[in-house]
Amino acid sequence: MPHTSPSLLILGTRGIPAAHGGFETFAEKLALFLAGRGWRIGVYCQEEVPVVTERFRSETWRDIELIQTQVASTGPRATLEFDWHCARDAARRQAVSLVLGYNGAVFLPYLRLAGRKILTNMDGIEWRRPKWSLPVRGWFWANEWIAAWTSHRLVADHPVIADHLATRRPRSATAMIPYGGVPIESAPTEPLAALGLESGRYLISIARIEPDNSILTLVEAFSRKPRGMKLVVLGTFVDGNPYHRQVREAAGPEVIMPGAIYEADTVQALRFHARGYMHGHTVGGTNPSLVEALWASNPVIAHDNPYNRWTAGEAGLFFSDAASCEAAIESLLGEDELAARLKAAAQARAREAFDWQAVLEAYEREALALTDRVPRPALQPTGMVSNEPR
Structure with a gap:
């Protein structure tokens, strides 16, 4: 076995330290975890500038190489330009x-x-989202096929995604590794007071304000x-957006819409x-926000679909329309015994399936297999499946 440290590059996020979302948080956790176990880690970070003066610039952060990558554009074009230069450098x-x-x-393919060996987390089935136009959905559909056949190994973060990928590649090419989280065992109440809230006296939604998230x-x-x-709806509302206007118009006096909140301690307290x-x-x-809710021991009211049913398990009440959603709300708000049972189920489900240590070890095992090194023994949450490369 070679004596040099194994090396991993992380592509596809805006970069770390995390400030943008689930993939960035995961990239930060995995990079720190692997760096602590002797890996050489590089993470590509998107830097939007008026004029490119230095395409690549490396910085070191907590023993991780941050590969700052300049692009002189914005929006989707900037993302594509960034992805191309990352692939070219990698x-x-x-x-x-x-x-x-x-x-x-x-x-x-380049x-x-x-x-180079490629391990791809295939995320959700993006081309099925109704918010995208037909050309955009076609782009995502084509890229899904390209990723499925170009990558040496695929990662699905949910059994339903793994089933879908099995229509693209043999099932043995995919490892099912969910998202992780950490327990929230206590939190201050000061962030609540700032919004006029009392502990245990509100429900919360944390999501993009979009139709496929059922906010309305x-x-x-x-x-x-x-x-x-009260109901607290965290998310960015944009003036002039018709759906956002509908949500605001539908809101009663007990609904609070403070916008998006990015301070982790505040969000954690609001969850807890x-x-x-x-x-x-x-x-x-496997939605990161739902996993974080389980780790906060939150009873869950979720849209009834296979994604949410598997993730929330016994911690969830499920709805398919406004009437069944209202019934779930009335049950959770009116039945203390039910709320306590769902709370305990959330704790159990989080420990069972969404432990960060097990998730990160599973990724390390997959990456090590692509380096032809001997993987460490597995520590897997229940239901996690990983097949050795064929």
């Missing part, structure tokens, strides 16, 4: 490439032709009558002290 480096998401998979359904169902409690978490996502895999 092709010159002796390392396994972990690609998070497949939106820029059109560039992966990386593979350069002889949640707000309508809650607002049908006085509850004696909530009576329950409302999750309207209709598509996707």
Whole structure:
């Protein structure tokens, strides 16, 4: 076995330290975990500038190489430009490439032709999201196929995603590794007071304000009558957006919309002290926000689909429309015994399936297999499946 340290490059996120979302948080956790176990880690970080003066610039952060990559554009074009330059640079480096998401998979054949090993987290089934136009959905569909056949190994974060990928590649090519979280065992109440909230006297939703997240359904169902409690809807509202206007118009006086909140300690406190978490996502895999709700011991009211049913398990009450959503709200708010049972189930489900240590070890095992090194013994949450490369 070679004595040099194994190397991994992380592509597909805006970069770390995490400030943007689930993939960035995961990239940070995995990078720190592997660096602490002797890996050489590089993470590509997107830097939007008026004019490119230095395409690549390396910095060191907590023993991790941050590969600052300049792009002189914005929006989707900037993301594609960034993905291309990341693939081009990674092709010159002796390392396994972990690609998070497949939106820029059109560039992966270049990386593979350069002889690099590719491990791709396939994220959700993006082309099925109704919010995208037909051309955009076609782009995602094509990139999903390219990623599936260009990557040496695929990662699905949910059994339903693994089933879907089995229609693209043999099932043995995919490892099912969910998202992780950490327990929230206490939190201050000061962030609640700033919003006029009391511990245990509100429900919370944390999501993008989009139709496929059922935000309008949640707000309508809650607002049908006085509850004696509040609903906190965290997310960015944009003036002029028709759907956002509908949600605002549907909101009763007990609905609070403070916008998006990015301070981790504040969000953690709002989760911890909530009576329950409302999750309207209709598509996707293992949603990070839902996992975090389970780790906060939140009873869950979730849209009824295979993604949410598997993730929430016995911690969830499920709805399919505004009427069933209202019934779930009334049950959770009115039955203390039910709330306590769901709370305990959330704790159990989080420990069973979404432990960060096990998730990160599973990724390390997959990456090590691509370096032809001997993987460490597995520590897997229940239901996690990993097949050795064929």
